[in-house]
Amino acid sequence: MSRFNARYQGFITLVFRLILGGVLVVAGAIKAFSPSDAASAVAAYKILPNQIAHILGYALPWLELAIGLLLIIGVSVRFAAITGGIVMVLFIAAIISVWARGLLIDCGCFGGGGAIDPSKAAAVHRTYFLEILRDAGLALSAIYLYFFPYGRFGIEKLSLNNEEQ
Numbered sequence: 521m522s523r524f525n526a527r528y529q530g531f532i533t534l535v536f537r538l539i540l541g542g543v544l545v546v547a548g549a550i551k552a553f554s555p556s557d558a559a560s561a562v563a564a565y566k567i568l569p570n571q572i573a574h575i576l577g578y579a580l581p582w583l584e585l586a587i588g589l590l591l592i593i594g595v596s597v598r599f600a601a602i603t604g605g606i607v608m609v610l611f612i613a614a615i616i617s618v619w620a621r622g623l624l625i626d627c628g629c630f631g632g633g634g635a636i637d638p639s640k641a642a643a644v645h646r647t648y649f650l651e652i653l654r655d656a657g658l659a660l661s662a663i664y665l666y667f668f669p670y671g672r673f674g675i676e677k678l679s680l681n682n683e684e685q
Contacts, residue, residue, distance in 0.1 A: 531672060561577060561633020611655045
C-alpha cells in the first residue's frame with residue numbers, strides 16, 4: 521500500500537483537494553446567495569440559541585467558500601483540510617443529533633433547509649444516513665490531505681519547489 525501511495529500520492533491529493541474543495545465551494549456559493557435561508561437552516565437544527573444559529577448561518581457559507589477555494593488552488597492545504605474536516609465532523613454531529621431527537625428537517629447542506637412533512641419520515645431518515653456517509657467520506661479525505669498536503673497543481677507545492685532550487 522505504501523508503494524501505491526508513494527507512486528500516486530500527488531494525484532490522490534489533487535483529487536481529494538478538488539472533491540472536498542468543490543463540495544465546499546458549491547455548498548457555500550448556493551447558501552451565500554440566500555443567507556436568510558442558510559440562517560433558517562442552521563436554526564432548524566435546534567442545537568444553538570436562535571440568535572447564535574442565525575449568525576452562524578450567515579457566516580457559514582463564507583467559511584465554506586474560503587476553505588474550498590484554498591483547497592482547490594492548493595494554498596494552506598493543511599490548514600484548510602483541518603478546518604474542512606472539523607466542519608464535516610460538526611455537520612455529522614448535527615445530523616446525528618437531529619436524527620436522534622426525531623426531528624425531520626432538510627439539512628440545508630446545499631441550500632434550502634427547514635422542517636419537512638412528517639409523511640416523508642422514512643425518506644428523511646434514509647437521507648440522514650446518506651448525508652452522514654457523505655460527510656464522513658469528506659472528513660476522511662480531509663485527514664488524508666492533512667498528512668499529504670502537497671499534490672499536483674497546488675500553489676503551495678510550487679512555492680516549495682521554488683524554495684528548494
